[in-house]
Amino acid sequence: MQVFLNGEFVPEAQAVVPVSDRSFLYGDGLFETLRLAGGQPFQWEAHWERLARGASGLGLVCPLDSAEARTAALELARRNGLTDAVLRLTLSRGSGPRGYSLRAAHRPCFVMTVHPAAPVVGGVPLHWNVVTATLRLPAGNSLAAFKTNNKLVQVLARAEAEARGADEALLLNTEGFVTETAAGNFFWMERGRVFTPPLAAGGLPGVARALVMELAAAGGHRVEEKLLPGHEGRRCESAFITMSTQGVVEVSSLDGTALSSSELVAETHRAYWRRVAAETGGS
Amino acid sequence: MQVFLNGEFVPEAQAVVPVSDRSFLYGDGLFETLRLAGGQPFQWEAHWERLARGASGLGLVCPLDSAEARTAALELARRNGLTDAVLRLTLSRGSGPRGYSLRAAHRPCFVMTVHPAAPVVGGVPLHWNVVTATLRLPAGNSLAAFKTNNKLVQVLARAEAEARGADEALLLNTEGFVTETAAGNFFWMERGRVFTPPLAAGGLPGVARALVMELAAAGGHRVEEKLLPGHEGRRCESAFITMSTQGVVEVSSLDGTALSSSELVAETHRAYWRRVAAETGGS
Numbered sequence: 001m002q003v004f005l006n007g008e009f010v011p012e013a014q015a016v017v018p019v020s021d022r023s024f025l026y027g028d029g030l031f032e033t034l035r036l037a038g039g040q041p042f043q044w045e046a047h048w049e050r051l052a053r054g055a056s057g058l059g060l061v062c063p064l065d066s067a068e069a070r071t072a073a074l075e076l077a078r079r080n081g082l083t084d085a086v087l088r089l090t091l092s093r094g095s096g097p098r099g100y101s102l103r104a105a106h107r108p109c110f111v112m113t114v115h116p117a118a119p120v121v122g123g124v125p126l127h128w129n130v131v132t133a134t135l136r137l138p139a140g141n142s143l144a145a146f147k148t149n150n151k152l153v154q155v156l157a158r159a160e161a162e163a164r165g166a167d168e169a170l171l172l173n174t175e176g177f178v179t180e181t182a183a184g185n186f187f188w189m190e191r192g193r194v195f196t197p198p199l200a201a202g203g204l205p206g207v208a209r210a211l212v213m214e215l216a217a218a219g220g221h222r223v224e225e226k227l228l229p230g231h232e233g234r235r236c237e238s239a240f241i242t243m244s245t246q247g248v249v250e251v252s253s254l255d256g257t258a259l260s261s262s263e264l265v266a267e268t269h270r271a272y273w274r275r276v277a278a279e280t281g282g283s
Numbered sequence: 284m285q286v287f288l289n290g291e292f293v294p295e296a297q298a299v300v301p302v303s304d305r306s307f308l309y310g311d312g313l314f315e316t317l318r319l320a321g322g323q324p325f326q327w328e329a330h331w332e333r334l335a336r337g338a339s340g341l342g343l344v345c346p347l348d349s350a351e352a353r354t355a356a357l358e359l360a361r362r363n364g365l366t367d368a369v370l371r372l373t374l375s376r377g378s379g380p381r382g383y384s385l386r387a388a389h390r391p392c393f394v395m396t397v398h399p400a401a402p403v404v405g406g407v408p409l410h411w412n413v414v415t416a417t418l419r420l421p422a423g424n425s426l427a428a429f430k431t432n433n434k435l436v437q438v439l440a441r442a443e444a445e446a447r448g449a450d451e452a453l454l455l456n457t458e459g460f461v462t463e464t465a466a467g468n469f470f471w472m473e474r475g476r477v478f479t480p481p482l483a484a485g486g487l488p489g490v491a492r493a494l495v496m497e498l499a500a501a502g503g504h505r506v507e508e509k510l511l512p513g514h515e516g517r518r519c520e521s522a523f524i525t526m527s528t529q530g531v532v533e534v535s536s537l538d539g540t541a542l543s544s545s546e547l548v549a550e551t552h553r554a555y556w557r558r559v560a561a562e563t564g565g566s
Contacts, residue, residue, distance in 0.1 A: 003302060016299035017307060019286060019394045024300060025373065026434035027310025033381075058435075059442060088381060090308065098316075098371060098398045100434065100441040100465050111302045115381045138421035138457050143435060150433040151309035151383065152341075152426060158383040159342060174421050174457050182383050 002079045004072050004112040006063065009079060017109055023092030026100070027149040029109075030054040034207070034244050036085040036114065038282025039077050043244070044070050046207045047089070054146030055091060059102065062091055063110050077114055083282060084119040086245050087112060092149070119282070120247065123270040127252040127261075128167035128241065130181065132230055133157035137180075137202045139173040144202045154182040168241065170254070172230040173202040184243035185209035187223065188236035189262060198225040208242040208272075215271045221264060238262035247272040287359045287395040289346065300392055306375030309383070310432040312392075313337040315372040317490070317527050319356075319397065321565025322366040326527070327353050329490045330372070337429030338374060342385065345374055346393050360397055366565060367402040369528050370395060375432070402565070403530065406553040410535040410544075411450035411524065413464065415513055416440035420463075420485045422456040427485045437465040451524065453537070455513040456485040467526035468492035470506065471519035472545055481508040491525040491555075498554045504547060521545035530555040 003015035022028035032047040041047075048066040055062050064072070073087055089112050096105025135153045137144070157169035161182070169182045180186055180203035187196045194216060199205050213223045228235070238260045239251035248269035251259050276282065286298035305311035315330040324330075331349040338345050347355070356370055372395050379388025418436045420427070440452035444465070452465045463469055463486035470479045477499060482488050496506045511518070521543045522534035531552035534542050559565065 005302065012301075015302045017302060017304075018295075019288065019298045019300060019373065019396065021300075021307060022438075023310070024304060024307045024375065025314070025432060026438055027306070027432055028435060028438050031308065058439065086381065090302065092307065098369065098396070100438045101445060102438065102442045103445065113302065113381075135426065136421065136424070138419065138424075140457060141419070141421075143418065143439075148435050149308060149310055150435045152311060152431055152433045155305075155309055155311050155383045155385065156341065156426075159385045162384060162386065174423060 002076060004076045006109055009076065015111070017092070018095050020095040021092055021109060022094065022096060022105060023090070023149050027151070029090060029092035029149040030058065030060070030147055031091070031149060032089040032147060034087050035117070035276065036077055036082065036087050037119070037276050037280040039074065039083040040280035040282060041070065041073055041087055042276050042280050043207050043211065046210070047244070050147060050205065050207065051089060051091060054148065057146050058093070060091060060093055060108050063108055069112070073112055076112055080114050082114050082116055084117050086115045086117045088115065090149070117245065120273050123266065123273060125240070125265060125269040126246060126249045128249050129165070129253045130168045130170050130251050131161050131164050131166040131255050132233065133160050133169040133171055137171050137173045139175045139202055141202055145199070145205060147204055158182040176230050177201050178228040178230055179203040181241050184241040184249065186239065186241055187212070188228065188239040189264070190235050190237060194221050194223045194264070195226045195228070196223055197228060201227060206242055206244070208244045208247065211275065212242045212248060212268055212272065215275065216268055219267060219271065238265060240265045247276070285359065285362045287355050289392055292359065292362060298394070300375070301378050303378040304375055304392060305377065305379060305388060306373070306432050310434070312373060312375035312432040313341065313343070314374070314430055314432060317370050318400070318559065319360055319365065319368040319370050320402070320559050320563040322357065322360050323563035323565060324353065324356055324370055325559050325563050326490050326494065329493070330527070333430060333488065333490065334372060334374060337431065340429050341376070343374060343376055343391050346391055352395070356395055359395055363397050365397050365399055367400050369398045369400045371398065400528065403556050406549065406556060408523070408548060408552040409529060409532045411532050412448070412536045413451045413453050413534050414444050414447050414449040414538050415516065416443050416452040416454055420454050420456045422458045422485055424485055428482070428488060430487055441465040459513050460484050461511040461513055462486040464524050467524040467532065469522065469524055470495070471511065471522040472547065473518050473520060477504050477506045477547065478509045478511070479506055480511060484510060489525055491527045491530065494558065495525045495531060495551055495555065498558065499551055502550065502554065521548060523548045530559070
C-alpha cells in the first residue's frame with residue numbers, strides 16, 4: 001500500500017513522522033475520513049471545507065490546496081488499485097521544539113491513506129447495538145466544530161462499548177445531553193418525527209449529517225434539532241447514526257433496549273447511496 | 284541527539300513512528316516530563332507511577348518496567364552528554380487498523396527524548412504573566428487524572444496567552460472554576476493562606492504539585508484545597524505555578540492585574556531545588 005506524505009507517494013513502510021511531531025505528542029492536528037466510490041471521493045468539497053475551517057481555528061496552514069490534494073487523492077487510489085475505499089486525510093502541525101508553545105512550529109505535515117472498504121450494495125444499512133459511554137464531551141466546547149486529532153474520549157468510549165458487547169458508544173456532554181456517537185452523528189425518531197441534537201450540544205458538524213438532513217427533507221421529513229437528555233433515551237422509538245464511511249447505520253438497541261426498525265432509515269440510506277453513485281459513478 | 288525508541292537508541296533522524304500510530308492519529312497515549320539534574324531523574328518513581336496509572340486507565344501495557352526505563356533514561360542522558368535536562372517519556376498505543384476500535388492494536392510504542400535545560404541556580408523563580416484562556420477543560424472528566432496526549436486545549440490556550448503578550452494560560456473548567464495552567468498546577472495566596480484547586484476541578488495530579496504541598500506544609504504553610512471561580516481571580520494576592528520542569532514559577536500578573544511577589548513563593552522554590560539537589564546530586 002502506498003501513502004501520500006508531504007507531497008510524495010511512499011511505500012507504507014516509509015510513511016513515518018518524527019517522534020517530535022506535535023500530533024504524536026499532543027494530538028495537535030486534524031483529520032477527515034471520506035468515502036471513495038468508483039475511484040472518486042464523495043463530498044470532497046464539504047470535507048475539505050471542514051478541514052480548512054479547522055486549520056484556521058488551530059492556526060495551521062495546509063501545505064496543499066483543495067485541488068492539489070484531490071488530484072493526489074485520486075492518484076493515491078489509482079496507485080493502490082482501490083475504487084471502493086475509505087480515504088483518510090491527516091493534517092498535523094508537524095515538529096517543533098518541546099513544549100506547548102507554537103513558536104517555531106512552522107512546517108505542517110499532510111498525510112493521506114486509503115483503506116479498502118466493501119461497496120455498499122442492496123441498500124441495507126448496518127445495524128448496531130449502542131450503549132451510552134461513561135466518559136463525556138465538554139459542553140460549550142468551541143473545538144467541537146473541528147475534527148481534531150484529540151480523540152481519546154471517542155477511542156475509550158468505543159472500547160467501553162465493545163467491552164460491553166455493543167458496536168458503538170453514545171456520548172453525552174458534561175451537562176448530560178446527547179451529543180453524537182464515537183464515530184458519527186445521532187438521530188432519533190419520536191412519534192413519527194425525526195430529531196438530532198443541535199451542534200451546540202458539542203457534536204461534530206458531520207458531512208453525512210448535513211446530507212442526510214437534506215435528503216430527509218427532500219423526502220418530506222424535515223429533521224428537527226432538539227436537546228435529548230441522556231436519561232431520556234427511552235423516548236427514541238427508532239434511531240440511526242450518520243457517518244461518511246457508511247452513510248446511515250440503524251441502531252438496533254440503545255442501552256439494551258431494542259429499538260424498532262424504521263422504513264425511513266432504510267429509505268434515507270438508499271437515497272444516500274443513490275447520491276454517492278450519482279456523484280461518483282461508483283456503488 | 285539520540286532518542287530511545289522501543290528498546291533501542293537511535294539517532295534523532297531515525298526516531299520516527301508510522302503514520303498509522305494511534306497517538307499521531309488520535310492522541311491515543313500518555314506522556315511524562317521530568318527533570319534531570321546531575322544526570323539523574325528527579326522523582327522518577329512518582330512520574331512512573333502516574334504513567335502506569337494512566338496506562339491502566341487507557342488499557343495500555345508499557346513494554347518496559349520502571350527499572351528498565353530508568354536505566355535506559357540514564358543511558359540516554361549519558362549518550363547525549365546531558366546532565367541538566369528535561370526528560371520526556373511518551374507511551375503511545377502504537378499502530379492498529381483504521382478507526383477508533385482498539386481491537387488489533389496490540390503493540391504500544393515507548394519513546395524517551397532528552398532536551399537541554401539550564402540549571403536552576405540562585406533560587407530565583409521565573410516570573411510569568413498569566414491570562415485566562417477562552418477554551419475550557421471538561422468538568423468531572425475522569426481522564427484528567429492521566430497525562431494524556433490529548434493536549435489541544437493546552438496548546439491553544441498557550442497560543443492564546445502568547446498572542447495576548449502573556450507567558451502562560453490559566454484554564455477554567457466548563458463550570459467556570461480554575462483547574463490548572465496549560466503546563467502546570469495553580470496556587471494562590473489570600474490573607475496569608477495558600478490555596479490550590481482540588482483535583483476534582485479537572486486539573487492534573489501534578490508531581491510537582493504534590494511535592495510543593497509537602498514542602499509548604501513542612502515550612503508551616505498547609506496548602507488548602509478550594510474551588511476558585513474564574514471571575515474571582517482578583518482574590519489572589521500572590522500566585523504561583525508548579526511544574527516538574529521548573530519547580531515553582533511566580534505569577535507576576537493575572538489578566539493584566541499585577542500580583543504581589545511573595546517570600547513564601549521564593550522560599551518554596553528554594554526548598555524545591557534543595558530537594559532536587561539532595562536527591563539527584565545535581566543543581
